[in-house]
Amino acid sequence: MNATYKFLPLIALALVGISCASEDGVEAKKAELEKLKTESNEITNQIKELEAELIQLDPEFAKANHKSILITTAQAKKGRFEHYVEVTGSVLSKKNVSISAETSGRILEVPAMEGMRVAKGEVLARIDSESIQRSIDELENTLDLATTLFEKQDRLWKQQIGTEVQYLEAKNRKEGLERNLASLKTELSKSVIRAPFSGTIETVQVRLGELVQPGAPMFQFVGESDLFIEADISESYVGVLAKGDSVDVNFPSINKDIQTKVSAVGAIINPNNRTFKVEVYLPNMPMVKPNMISVLKIQDYENNNAVTVPSYLILSDNKGDYIFVVEEGIAKKKYVERGKTFDKDTEILAGLEGNEVLVDKGFREVGDNFNVNIAQL
Template identity: 70%
Template sequence: MKSTLKFLSFASLILVAYGCQKGDDLESKKEKLEELKTESAELAASIDELEKEIGALDPEFLKQTQKSMLVTTVNASKGKFEHFVEVTGSVLSKKNVSISAETAGRILEVPAIEGMRVAKGQLLAKIDAETIQRNIDELQTSLDLAKTLFEKQERLWKQEIGTEVQYLEAKNRKESLENSIASLKTQLDKAFVRAPFNGTIETVNVRIGELVQPGSPMFQFVGESDLFIEADISEKYIGVLHKGDSVYVSFPSIDEELHTKVSSVGGIINPNNRTFKVEVFLPNIKDVKPNMIAVLEIKDYENTSSVLVPNYLILSDNRGDYVFTVVNNVAKKTYIKRGMTFDGQTEVMEGLTGNEVIIDKGFREVGDNFNVNISKL
């Protein structure tokens, strides 16, 4: 038993000693690795600095040491550049009217509801006109008698029986009653409020049972013809936009596009949002309705001989904007003066002639005077 315990104790000591030796060896290797990494970084920095110093004295040496990078290119183009102001407008109608009562009475029917599309002449509301109808009926009875008397008097007058005064009195009585009935029928017709033209009911201001007087507002009605687009434009474009300017219009809800012109430019600045109104002519389009949203692109600038480059290829540093061009398979940092930008293209005012080859894919990885290999794909 004692021999066994002695053996186990000896074995334990050996394991502890081995573990300590292994742990010390691992830590030393980690320390050695960190030292080598530090030396490698310092060495790489020294090499890079030395290459730059030699390259400044011997450009050919720099070209030889630099690895040729695979890039793709695009050509700077020269052509027509157009800039557009993009704003959101709303379709409105010249026929936006308030329909009011033309006769007094109580509302009997209101078949019209807000948002309802109606045709010209369609009934919107009915006003109680029973009194007018009774007056018409009474006068109609008197008119029937007046017609009979006139016809008899006319026959006698043709037979030269009776006086001319009797004939004229009978005629006047008949015509007077006819005019009175016609006037009452006009008033009766005003009790039936109808749509003046094809359009949409915007608001309904009356309810069944209400008493209305002549001039009481009943409906706000918008016609479907004589449509136009109205938009608010920032005041900074005052003097830039003019009547007759070209406009591209799109309607996102119906996927419709068209080309039209500015029909009116407002001359007053809204003090709340510093904008002015612009109206755009809108031809008749089947699915375009009042209050529909429209996106306007109004052309405010055009140059028929601009040098154009894609926006994303333009980089900047402390000196200014630049692109990388390729000359004899070497990347060159070419500084430019940019103009206006629209639809992914930038107009270059200075720095390019339009005949340059510009690095596309890989333009962020290259540097000035880097060797490049242009991909054929």
């Protein structure tokens, strides 16, 4: 037993030595692997540089050494190209009015509420008119007597009894009272505030029991007819847009599209945002309401003989914009001059004829003079 304990330190020392030797071997192998990786990267970069130089010097070498890249193609188009200005507009009403009191008195009733839709003639508020009603009652009694006296005087005058002055006085008194009564009734009608047309109550500015005077604002009222769209257009489009130009309108909230025309173009530039106002005619549409958001597409450019390509296929380098075309199974870099871009297509002003076959899928993997293999879809 004692002999066994004597050898234990020696066994432990041997195990530690083996462990250290194993760790040193792993670290050495890791270092060797990193060294080889570095050398491999350097060799790969040198190969790429030599290949690039040979491709420039010898096109046949490029054909022989570049493997074919699988691609799909797209066709350059030649035909009508249209460009539109897209802006956000708001539906407004020409019947946006402030309704004010036309007579003095205390508010007795306010059935109208903000946001309420009302029909033409519907009561919005009532003003105390008791004094006017008393005056009307008194005047009606007086008018009854004056009418009776005039009728008697008229019968006598027709029988040539009495003087013409008596007849004219009775007639004048009766007609004067009738005019006064009509005025009082008009004044009485003003105590009931009614909607001038069908629309929506934006704000209510009076309260029950409040005393109002003629001219005091009571309601802000917006009609549902005579609607139009107003939008702010950048000053860079001054002279491009004119009254009568076609406009495509989309209402995102109701997913509705219509085509209409520009009805007015502002003559003043807003100095705060460098824009001018454009009004667009809006036909009667029950679903469209004031303050609804709309998106306007106004055409500002067209070319009936334009060459267009998908915008995403156009690449750029330090020489300019270019696109890859396929010629006899070889990808060729063609430098182009861009025009306007709209709806994922770009007009090409120079560099293409419109009948080229373009590299579509795989256009980022190819290079100039690369062999390509067109996939059959």
